[in-house]
Each structure stands twice: as structure tokens, then as C-alpha cells.
Amino acid sequence: MSGILDSVNQRTQLVGQNRLELLTFRLMLKQRYGINVFKVKEVLQCPRLTLLPNLHRLVKGIAHIRGKTISVIDMSLATGGLPINDHENRFIIISEFNRSTQGFLVGSVERIVNMHWESILPPPEGMGSSSYLTAVTEIDGELVEILDVEKILNEISPVNEQMSDETLAQKPVITKKGAGPNKVLVADDSSVARRQVKRAVETLGYEVMLAYDGRDALNQLQAMALEGDIYQQVALVISDIEMPEMDGYTLTTEIKKDTNLKDLHVVLHSSLSGVFNESMVQRVGADAFIPKFDPDELAAAVIKSVKYQDN
Structure with a gap:
């Protein structure tokens, strides 16, 4: 798993051609999800987590990775699902969003799939404002959901929206x-x-x-x-x-x-x-x-x- 992103730098040629690569993963159920490879810094088996007082309920703990301290967010719990258990046998996706680095705890990580953005479709109408989906696609005849990670992060740590x-x-x-x-x-x-x-x-x-x-x-x-x-x-x-x-x-x-x-x-x-x-x-x-x-x-x-x- 540690080598799954070794060739990410070679994938920059996809950008500008309306193409992307999705890293697919699962949470606690059979549903598949995807995240753009360019937002992923590393994928690794979940390390030992340190609990701190007054952590947000969606943050499972703090991980010390390569000299940095990173919050680890339970992606399943954050989207209204069951909490992810058995941490030592799960994976975290280290990702960079909105100037911050965090880990997303997931059940399992599968593979990288080369996609065309035209195959990535808006979520069905009527999902409502509480939905965590930004898009959906189909891989191997199976629906893959792309989550609104910005919404999840904003619920945990809202950004300052006031101008100076x-x-x-x-x-x-x-x-x-x-x-x-x-x-x-x-x-x-x-x-x-x-x-x-x-x-x-x-x-x-x-x-x-x-x-x-x-x-x-x-x-x-x-x-x-x-x-x-x-x-x-x-x-x-x-x-x-x-x-x-x-x-x-x-x-x-x-x-x-x-x-x-x-x-x-x-x-x-x-x-x-x-x-x-x-x-x-x-x-x-x-x-x-x-x-x-x-x-x-x-x-x-x-x-x-x-x-x-x-x-």
C-alpha cells in the first residue's frame, strides 16, 4: 500500500485534459468512495492514535507521522455512518485540503482508477443540503460516491469568513x-x-x-x-x-x-x-x-x- 502513490508525479499530464485519477476506498459498508489522487499525500495502515481532551467527536485521535502531528478523522462517522472500529487493521488517507493536512480513517483502500471528468456526474437532484456528496460515477458496474470533504472539514473546524x-x-x-x-x-x-x-x-x-x-x-x-x-x-x-x-x-x-x-x-x-x-x-x-x-x-x-x- 505504501507504494500506491509512487508514480503520482507522472500523472500530472492528465491535468488539463479533463481527466483525473480516483483512489477508491470503502468505509464500514460495501459502498465504494473515491478521492482525487492529487489531494492524497500518502496512504498507510492506521498507526497508533493518541487521544487528547476535548477532541471533536469526529476526530478519532492524533497520529505522529514523519515528524508531524495529524488529526485523524473518522470518515464514516463524519458522513453519518457507523464509527470505524478495529483501527489497527484499517487505513488512513493523508490528504491536503484548504491549507491543512489531515488523515481520513477508512475501512479499506482499493486501487487507483483513471477517469474522464465527463464520467464524473453531479449527485442526483433532491439530495438536500445535508448531503455529503459532490459527485458520483460508475466503476466496474458499481456506483462510486465522491464526498464533499470541504463540508466535512468545515463542520469540524470552520474557517474564518470575515474580511479584514x-x-x-x-x-x-x-x-x-x-x-x-x-x-x-x-x-x-x-x-x-x-x-x-x-x-x-x-x-x-x-x-x-x-x-x-x-x-x-x-x-x-x-x-x-x-x-x-x-x-x-x-x-x-x-x-x-x-x-x-x-x-x-x-x-x-x-x-x-x-x-x-x-x-x-x-x-x-x-x-x-x-x-x-x-x-x-x-x-x-x-x-x-x-x-x-x-x-x-x-x-x-x-x-x-x-x-x-x-x-
Whole structure:
């Protein structure tokens, strides 16, 4: 199992081609789940866990791994299932999300599957706001669920969503309606991320349009372009990278090659590794990349993009 990610660096060629690789795993029941390999740092058998006072009920304990202390979250319990027992015979997926590293305790880890984002579909309608799914797919005739890890982490340790006074002092002046673009399109498959970005952008005075994946975002933009000059309607596009059907890299590529959309500013906003994404920003033509989620950094990116377009 320790060698399951040895060739992860060779997989970067998949990015930008609307492809990904899923690491599949199971919790306590037969249902299969998946996580993007690029969010996984390591997979190992669960080490001895240390219990500390006042831990969140979803945190099974603290693990000391390679000189670092990492919280280990019971993924089954976090999604409303049975707690995972028999820890020493289970596995943890060490993952980096939203600037933090944590371990997810799972029942078993299976294999890595090469997928196309078009095969990753939004969850069924009617799941409700309490659902932990961001997407589903089918592997070997079996449904595989992709969990909203950002929602799980936000329930354990909510991020600060308030902008600083210094950032608010730089808030742009939004002129009256009709004088210029006053809408920002936000594309993200996570309900938590959409809410966070929406709140931040609205604080700056912009109207927010929401898209649930890259294809939804592209369809909305192309429909608006048919109705009139897109640059008088949309000030900026803020997109997640990991999304069903069409990822953020592919969305950016499609925007930049569309003659009616090519000059729109695109900011990629992701929980994936910042170092890796900086190179991909240039490759696909995005205008900026910021890691999730810091309201001041997000606001600064919006303000910078708007000022650039006004010059």
C-alpha cells in the first residue's frame, strides 16, 4: 500500500485534459468512495492514535507521522455512518485540503482508477443540503460516491469568513446598474465553497451567479454572450478546479478559445496544491490562482482583476 502513490508525479499530464485519477476506498459498508489522487499525500495502515481532551467527536485521535502531528478523522462517522472500529487493521488517507493536512480513517483502500471528468456526474437532484456528496460515477458496474470533504472539514473546524477592515477599505465602488459589468460567475461543486465565495464576493458589492460545475458555467456564459456583450455583463469568473463533467482547467481552456469569451478574467480557486497549480494556471491561460479559503486573498484577487480590466 505504501507504494500506491509512487508514480503520482507522472500523472500530472492528465491535468488539463479533463481527466483525473480516483483512489477508491470503502468505509464500514460495501459502498465504494473515491478521492482525487492529487489531494492524497500518502496512504498507510492506521498507526497508533493518541487521544487528547476535548477532541471533536469526529476526530478519532492524533497520529505522529514523519515528524508531524495529524488529526485523524473518522470518515464514516463524519458522513453519518457507523464509527470505524478495529483501527489497527484499517487505513488512513493523508490528504491536503484548504491549507491543512489531515488523515481520513477508512475501512479499506482499493486501487487507483483513471477517469474522464465527463464520467464524473453531479449527485442526483433532491439530495438536500445535508448531503455529503459532490459527485458520483460508475466503476466496474458499481456506483462510486465522491464526498464533499470541504463540508466535512468545515463542520469540524470552520474557517474564518470575515474580511479584514484593511481589505474592506479597498472595496471597489460599484457604479449604477448598466454602467459596467457587475456580475461574478462562481463555479464550484461544493455547497460550502459556493456559499463562502458568494458571501465574500457579495461583500465587495457584486452580484453572484452560481454554477455547479464547469459545463454549467460554460453554458451560462455562452448563453449570455448570445444575448449581448459578455464584457458588459460579467466582471470575473471564479472557478474551482475539481468539478463533475468539466474541471476548472478545461473550463478555462474553453473560455480562452471562445472568441466571445476569451478576454474574460478567470481566477482558479482550489484546495489542491498551490505549487502544482501555479504552473497549470499558465498552461491553460487562467489569470490567477488562489488556494481555498481566505476571504482577504479572494477579495484581493477580485479587486486586482477588476482594476486590471478597468485600465
